[in-house]
Amino acid sequence: MNILSAQNYYSRYFKIPFCRKHQSKTQSTIPGTVNSKQNLVDTYCFNLSFTIFKFNFLQITINHMRNIAIISLFAIAFLSGSCNAQVKPNDIAIKDDVKNYKLEIVASDIAIPWGIAWLPDGTMLVTEKSGVLYHIKNGSKTEIKNVPTVYTRGQGGLLDIVLHPDYAKNGWIYITYSSDEGGGTGGNTKLIRAKLLDGSLTQIESLYKATPNTTKGQHFGSRIVFDNDGYLYFSIGERGEEFVNPQDLKRDGGKIYRLNDDGSIPKDNPFVGQAGVKEAIYTYGNRNAQGIAKNPVTGAIWAHEHGPKGGDEINIIKKGANYGWPVVTFGVNYDGSQITAETEKKGIEKPIYYWVPSIAPSGMAFVTGDKYPDWKGHLLVGSLKFQYLELVKLKGNTVIGRQKIATDIGRLREVRQGPDGFIYMGVEGKGIVKIIPN
Numbered sequence: 001m002n003i004l005s006a007q008n009y010y011s012r013y014f015k016i017p018f019c020r021k022h023q024s025k026t027q028s029t030i031p032g033t034v035n036s037k038q039n040l041v042d043t044y045c046f047n048l049s050f051t052i053f054k055f056n057f058l059q060i061t062i063n064h065m066r067n068i069a070i071i072s073l074f075a076i077a078f079l080s081g082s083c084n085a086q087v088k089p090n091d092i093a094i095k096d097d098v099k100n101y102k103l104e105i106v107a108s109d110i111a112i113p114w115g116i117a118w119l120p121d122g123t124m125l126v127t128e129k130s131g132v133l134y135h136i137k138n139g140s141k142t143e144i145k146n147v148p149t150v151y152t153r154g155q156g157g158l159l160d161i162v163l164h165p166d167y168a169k170n171g172w173i174y175i176t177y178s179s180d181e182g183g184g185t186g187g188n189t190k191l192i193r194a195k196l197l198d199g200s201l202t203q204i205e206s207l208y209k210a211t212p213n214t215t216k217g218q219h220f221g222s223r224i225v226f227d228n229d230g231y232l233y234f235s236i237g238e239r240g241e242e243f244v245n246p247q248d249l250k251r252d253g254g255k256i257y258r259l260n261d262d263g264s265i266p267k268d269n270p271f272v273g274q275a276g277v278k279e280a281i282y283t284y285g286n287r288n289a290q291g292i293a294k295n296p297v298t299g300a301i302w303a304h305e306h307g308p309k310g311g312d313e314i315n316i317i318k319k320g321a322n323y324g325w326p327v328v329t330f331g332v333n334y335d336g337s338q339i340t341a342e343t344e345k346k347g348i349e350k351p352i353y354y355w356v357p358s359i360a361p362s363g364m365a366f367v368t369g370d371k372y373p374d375w376k377g378h379l380l381v382g383s384l385k386f387q388y389l390e391l392v393k394l395k396g397n398t399v400i401g402r403q404k405i406a407t408d409i410g411r412l413r414e415v416r417q418g419p420d421g422f423i424y425m426g427v428e429g430k431g432i433v434k435i436i437p438n
């Protein structure tokens with residue numbers, strides 16, 4: 001390990017204020033942002049390291065020098081203050097699990113249960129990321145046939161599933177997945193609708209396919225929700241191209257889209273009529289939304305999104321709004337380097353809440369009904385990283401409390417309230433877990 005690689009190594013774990021302040025802010029293609037790939041630690045940091053390097057070299061052998069240099073760099077990091085942990089000022093402390101419930105596995109052995117939807121007979125449809133759509137009845141799983149082939153790479157695969165609000169009348173089921181359809185190698189997120197007949201998907205209609213295909217494995221989204229007026233919203237992440245996609249309305253990715261239920265574009269979508277834009281876009285600057293839900297009180301669409309390191313957000317989705325990625329963020333790059341110094345900017349919608357450190361949110365549900373009196377009217381968000389369900393307590397549109405539920409359950413991918421009023425979680429490696437209050 002040489003000095004520079006040691007420096008990179010410890011910078012993953014430690015932030016050094018005097019280094020960060022002197023980072024050379026090479027401008028990216030987007031005004032007001034810094035291209036993370038071009039972040040350069042300035043000569044002040046390097047010279048300091050190099051001085052230690054020389055000092056060591058004069059006194060010890062080359063073998064020892066390498067080790068001492070690394071130790072010295074860690075010592076600098078330590079002496080420069082305990083500035084390594086990301087801290088959110090005045091954050092709402094998360095309360096411990098009260099455990100006034102039991103957990104019951106209602107469908108077991110599902111690797112990555114991505115989305116859950118209930119048929120009118122109370123049985124469940126569950127997407128498994130690798131491309132299997134399960135029909136679950138009384139705990140037993142049957143694979144639905146004729147599911148489109150998914151492009152499984154990285155975070156891509158078979159994603160969300162939602163029934164049409166008038167499913168009982170029209171039978172439409174909506175599914176998002178990553179698809180290699182169209183030109184170019186790789187894949188991108190696609191939305192279809194289909195009907196279910198004799199255990200098989202039929203009448204499959206393609207409603208939207210993001211372009212271009214890419215072999216990048218990041219940030220496909222995706223979640224689907226209908227609002228009270230019958231419009232369909234779905235998310236596509238920025239596909240690992242943060243400086244290319246989310247702020248460009250002519251490109252897919254880093255957006256939340258709004259369509260009519262047949263895939264046509266609503267005439268009042270915010271960017272309709274603008275030359276070259278993707279007219280299905282409803283909001284932009286969204287990094288990677290893997291939780292969307294309709295607020296049962298206001299009817300508004302809420303979404304959370306993965307931030308970079310720190311800075312996962314909850315946003316209320318407003319027509320035509322820019323949610324800022326990567327122009328503003330509360331997070332930093334995974335290596336600790338700065339993306340932008342800005343956390344807010346005129347014309348950019350602020351999150352109603354953000355998490356530092358990131359919880360890696362997936363799945364989102366509002367609690368209604370009377371099964372869980374303490375949770376009613378509040379929001380549930382799954383955490384992949386910390387492996388619990390977070391109860392986000394609300395007063396109107398303001399977050400006023402946080403509480404852990406199902407602590408240490410595993411990577412929590414999906415949470416929905418079933419038509420029976422119970423909360424169901426999709427947990428990686430476990431399956432579908434029901435929360436039964438005591």
Ligand SMILES: [Ca+2]
Pocket residue numbers: 313323324325328329349351
């Ligand atoms: Ca934002």
